[in-house]
Amino acid sequence: MVDFKKKLNSAKIARKTEPCELYSTLDRKSVAGPLRPAQEYILKEWYERHHDDKDLIIKLHTGEGKTLIGLLLLQSMINSKNGPCLYICPNLYLTTQVCSEAEKFGIPYCVIESDNQIPDEFVCGEKILITHAHKVFNGKSIFGIDNNHINVGTVILDDSHACIDVIKEAQTITIKRSENEDVYSKIVSLFSDELIGQGEGSFLDINNGDFDTFMPVPYWSWYDKKTEMLKILADAGGVTSVQFVWPLMRDRIKDYSCYISGSEIEIVPYNANVDVFGSFSKAKHRILMSATTQDDAFFVKGLSFSTNAVKNPLVFKEQKWSGEKMVIIPSLINESCDRDLVVTEFSKMTNKKFGMVALVPNTRRANHYSNLGAICADRGNIFNVIELLKKKEFEKIVVINNRYDGIDLPDESCRILIMDSMPFFNSLSDKYEKKCRPNSEIINKKIAQKIEQGLGRGVRGEKDYCAILIIGSDLVKFMRSVTTKKHFSVQTQKQIDIGLEIAEMASEEQNQDERAIKPVISLIKQMLTRDDGWKEYYNSEMELIEQIENESSIYDQLLEESEIEKLYTLEEYEKAATAMQKFIDKYAKDILEKGWYLQQLARYYYPIRKEEAVKLQKVAFKSNSQLMKPKVGIEYTKVSFIHENRMNKIREYLNRYSNYNEFLLAVDEILDNLSFGSEADKFEAAFKEIGELLGFMSQRPDTEIRKGPDNLWCGTNNEYTFFECKSEVDESRQEISKHEAGQMNSHCAWFESEYGKNVTVNRYLVIPTKELSFYGDFTHEVRIIRKGKLRKFKESIKRFIKELKPYDLQDISDETLQRLINSYNLNMSDIREKYSEEYYHRTK
Template structure:
């Protein structure tokens, strides 16, 4: 007898008709056994989402390991059942898209990777793809202005939305390499206006000095749009770089930020014009799935999400489902510990467990290279992750990879973040320098750090130890309330780890190994304390979306419409919202001036002057900047004590702060570090009780750094921190001489200055001549100066001695840092070959 056809008992299955994700999940007939029932956090999110499912923009925030993929797939299946298809699940990259499709298959859900699939377009299958495929100048979904038939989207979900941001920015950035015909056309077109910004940087560009970059003034870019179009338009379909980007930015080209570096030109709009992919803009439902990061402003600035619903995210009822992390900062637990000691310790740990080190740059990767078992960048990262997940590798270095990878279980038991995340592209570096130490930049860096810290714990029963290494990273966590910018669960784990740090303080560094072992070997006391620390932690009821971000996005939208005065007015709201953060205000004023220039160039220049007053790192206005002389200070020790007392709360903060400066005061042939070196020399002067300026940066003329030593004595300093030659070339010697001429012009005969050059060697090329009295701080001498400054800080750290003028004076003398002898102590006479 044939079996009964039970399919006739129901007209339509719950799986294909219900809109409640929980009901759909429960009714899935072919799901794997591990999906027997949903987790509480999943059910809580589904129920809250279902009540608001018709909102056009929604933010879902869940801890890593909370089953976000299943949550997202069920919500999209609900959308299909609700008639809001077709449905698209977007991941940061192709590898994660493969993982999502595999999970969907285990659930018994139909997916496809083909946007042209009839099953997808009919609302029968979920398209799982990655952001690069959706957003590009020849997108299969259609681009505004082209004649191809568009593929409509009813509901879309962006998974790990914060990790998608870097790809999104890349897709809207036109990069023209040095060898491209348009490179020379564009750079020649703006040569004159770039010279007005910095003569020395123009010379470096001409000499192919790596790492150098200049921003093209917005007024020149806007005024020469016809010539720009003449240079770029013929190449619109010539290379992938053009054809994937040009259609996305051509209509906002006049609004773009532009930087010219030694190896490429970057052209990028202030905000991604996401509506260039109309299917994204017109989708009925847009769901953003993110980890529990503290700031979600990028969803507004980059995805053009509506601020109100993003500000009220959907979350589980509690945030205590995060995996176990012991977070230690060696410079806090053991202030005298060197990077080399930490490295040696981690090499030993890696003999029997996987240790993953995330570094911000290739330059920092060199520090680990001879000790690492593997090193990976974006081109090999997924092979590296696969190897870690398959077994023991050892010590693995990942370059600038803070998101988009999963390292569960034994794949990573010790995770190390070595140094602050750094900017890579020319425009990013320019912005990072301009916003250095601003609240806006601190928030970004903390968010990037938290993303990195999340790589090693991928479920609530996972565990790892996180080490935060480096003076800059340590200072960022403890200065300006940095730790308060983390999410609640991470803050709770940091607070517990601070208690561990207090217990470790004063013990030998070797003790950190046994403490780490207690965590990784699941010591019952630690496991209980870790669980207790998270108990009762909840998600904030509102998400942080800054008023600045909202105003910036709206201003860009108005500028797109040609309403430049309205865009300028909206940017004024952003400036007010910056809350007296002057560096950020200056940056925002420059953006406002850029919009205003398109309707009132004269008024825009007045605003640019105001921007430059607030932030010396922004563009100098068309008619230059008036130079203001440095005051001559009377008492170096008194000035140093006052500065250090105001800057630091305790001795350890002083040690970390000075170490941060000295980390940048290191020779490096990569010219991307030059600005950091010059800033470090400026900061060192302030710490030693001198007045300091950076005239070349601030006005386009004069030396890299100027110190006022007191009693009308000055040091005119040219920094050649990237020099590798065995002689001082003529143009470098002439540059120092020109800076001395500048000093003579700006200061009267009562003032005296000693010319100082920081260089690899004291030897002059045969065609070079040194200014009378010139001193060279060679790299060998510089190393000794760094050591002296470090010991100066360490000596003053005990009992807040840095606030006592007498003790400061003694230490300045003991370490050769007194202004009267500084040039003689650390400088040597330049000499001929």
């Protein structure tokens, strides 16, 4: 064999370290063309100005080649003897894609084979190791934990937002009731007394296996019983989830919280600690890959990234936007074109020219499509279904359940994307936080981030295009509202604005005699046929985007919050409490937010000053009734209509809104939530809002004091109405159970104990069936509100709302309001006569 290197000067064969020069030396496949301008810019900027940065974020538009940039950066580091170099993807599927890219560009790499050993080529700094986050971030990681870890020179985290979720999951124990009944029962039994004190009805639902009901274990009970809890977990070594988390949590159980539902138990850290994964946290250089539409604030807390790196990412500023998204909001074009109509129309369509995809937040929404003939992707078949789309095997719409990232659907694989309703938080801890902090900037940023991840699924490159239909009143409201729309990137905000403009134009041009869905289909066809007018309009509008300097304090807020939690972890309880009080004074302006952080302050005090913790928890609960109920000191405040005027109460409600359209948008969301299948909390909150809208005093006793019915209204002459709601019951259920009848009887007894027996009260059970089990019985008169009656009630409210359009909401007369209330049967007596029915008691 001829040794050609003998003929070469040693300086000439030195391996290139400048990434663009390095690229020119690679043995690329013929399909791999030259670097794009954005890639060249990022690579040169990194090499010349950021090569030595400890933390760096690289942000690029979707489809601009982030993967190649990451591989070239790592290869540059290897060539300059700065290995080992690690490329981490969020899942195995994307790992395979990155490996394919490395092969295409001729970049040497290695992977972890079936023997689960770390390759020598990686440790020696010879090749890039491409792997997925679950391999790195777990309690039994082959990369090691704490100080016993493999040293890494440079690590790249691709799709970094998804990796944050993996890190949290790696430190979370989930015990499924169906798989580990014994362990589940021991934990429930350990905390049963405290849970009953938090809410007897909810605890009964959990015991009966209600999938949707969950409760947090009070922090004081968790702290007091941590030794017993450790013993249960130590004995549960056979539970896979426990095995992989146990090394991380066994010595810091006080830093964890616990949530119990009817189907599972979740044990999760207050602050997922990335520092224990030294191969990442102690790497000399950490580079995160992020899309331009993503908010990177959560890297500060989730990945312990420096705020400076997050505030100053490396971006290609010459390119303002990428790809074409026609955002269509059908309900704004024609109010009859609601969610149900869109789902029905598109689920029945057959199409062989391009892919259609719907992203839904939960199984109930997915079942709506599948019952109409759609293809539903689940955890087992999702990537096979996606591959069929990429191979252009189209026919029916594909439904993806609660998955908004890690899925690429370029070009014809997805020309129509339906974003159906607000994204759904997976973990019990996230659900609890969302319930307690509905106005939080942090929560709303998380929601906006998930929505943007979904919006990006169908447009994967500069020349890609897709029609995106926004349905579900909650999602429409979130994307339109001034208070929440600001949490999106400027690119997405502009696309939403374009969507609002075309909705208005399409609405003005609609013929009243044509089908409600027709303008929506027409707009999609204009985009698909590459209408010149649409393309020019879209391009001209998108070019108006102006990048705004982010002045949000959320970066500092997240950093401070994380640092305070670390003080608690180090048992610096007094310092943690002092710091949290300053944090509250500085950031907690909203009353619900203040309550949330007061609960954290009470938790910090509990190990050292229990009396102070109890006082603070009482104040927190009074500020926010969704929080943990303190052991003592909460008294029920009876509701009364004395000195109240119903028409004044209605006007007070209307005055919350600056104009009719804002009012209509809010009521649409409320009525949408007042539907069987909605989450219990949303359904009950909607009933409270409807009570206030109709001019009644409205309470949620079960939420506010953890006793009594879900909803209680008081009207003129102190006439009372209360509702026990079962919105999440299967609509095919045949009967009202003995347990549900018992709950209703308990609420009737509570009402009598508080208000006496001589008041006028109507009792309603809102449930899909009117048949009472042979084994159950009611102690008082109870009427039933089923789906049909609930729909009639909502329709009456809708017609009432429409009648208000011509009036000034701030100056509508008593006579007009009373006339409309009477016309549309919205008095308390009407609920009994028109919107409810008697139950039927089954005989054996």
